[in-house]
Amino acid sequence: MTPPGAFHLPAASDAVTAPVQQAYDRYERQAGRWLGSYEARGGRVFCGAGCFQCCNMPIRVSLAEALITARALDPGQEVAVEQHARAALDNARTARDDEEYVRRHRQEVGFCPLLDRATGACTQYAARPTRCRDTFSAFPAVYCEAGTWEKMTRRERAEYRREVARTPGTDGEWHFIAPLEHLSEPVWVAAARAMRAEWNLEVWGDFWLLTTLARDAQFMERVARGDGRGAWKAAAQAGLAHPALLEIGD
Numbered sequence: 001m002t003p004p005g006a007f008h009l010p011a012a013s014d015a016v017t018a019p020v021q022q023a024y025d026r027y028e029r030q031a032g033r034w035l036g037s038y039e040a041r042g043g044r045v046f047c048g049a050g051c052f053q054c055c056n057m058p059i060r061v062s063l064a065e066a067l068i069t070a071r072a073l074d075p076g077q078e079v080a081v082e083q084h085a086r087a088a089l090d091n092a093r094t095a096r097d098d099e100e101y102v103r104r105h106r107q108e109v110g111f112c113p114l115l116d117r118a119t120g121a122c123t124q125y126a127a128r129p130t131r132c133r134d135t136f137s138a139f140p141a142v143y144c145e146a147g148t149w150e151k152m153t154r155r156e157r158a159e160y161r162r163e164v165a166r167t168p169g170t171d172g173e174w175h176f177i178a179p180l181e182h183l184s185e186p187v188w189v190a191a192a193r194a195m196r197a198e199w200n201l202e203v204w205g206d207f208w209l210l211t212t213l214a215r216d217a218q219f220m221e222r223v224a225r226g227d228g229r230g231a232w233k234a235a236a237q238a239g240l241a242h243p244a245l246l247e248i249g250d
């Protein structure tokens, strides 16, 4: 593994990250317009500065997005992100199913190390991945908090469902704002196209794992050569390969 602070993005990565960065910028403009008209029609979004209850959810990203975040980290954050990736891996190795994986990720692996718990701010706001950009809540933060759903009685769950069903902007099932998630689809498409064009393969997976692997010279060299099998081996040598958290497809 590359020592903290010693990482330099290979030049070829810019051809992968630039289209994603442009797609982020487009998303921010479109989402801003959508939110303006939603609020003008009486819609309410509860997300804001200092609110971080969703920052302990597992996050799936492309390697293109992870490269953008990796480039922005300071050496202390590189170490913290790798520790978080290894905790996520331990969870993946021992969780009996997806439900247990997500529950333990939120409650035991815990909050993203890029979160400043004192202020509730994302310390890498400009370099955060798509999922962090397109998650908006139409309900107060307590409904995003880990464990809230599990603690709700059957009656409270029925009331929650009724409230979600009558709240515009949700998908009718959960309290997140669905059109803002759909609006980010071009970001995923841009990432997939850019990876395929530059590397002839796509790499997707856990946010912290890929942000760590983006700093691994051996892994990135094999990805740049389109050598998916070699990239998997390099990840395995670094102790960072698990099929639930790393997908390399050609």
Ligand code: SF4
Pocket (backbone or CB within 6 Å): 054, 055, 056, 112, 113, 114, 115, 116, 121, 122, 123, 124, 125, 128, 129, 132
């Ligand atoms: S990158 Fe930022 S917004 Fe995303 S989970 Fe981490 S702290 Fe939260």
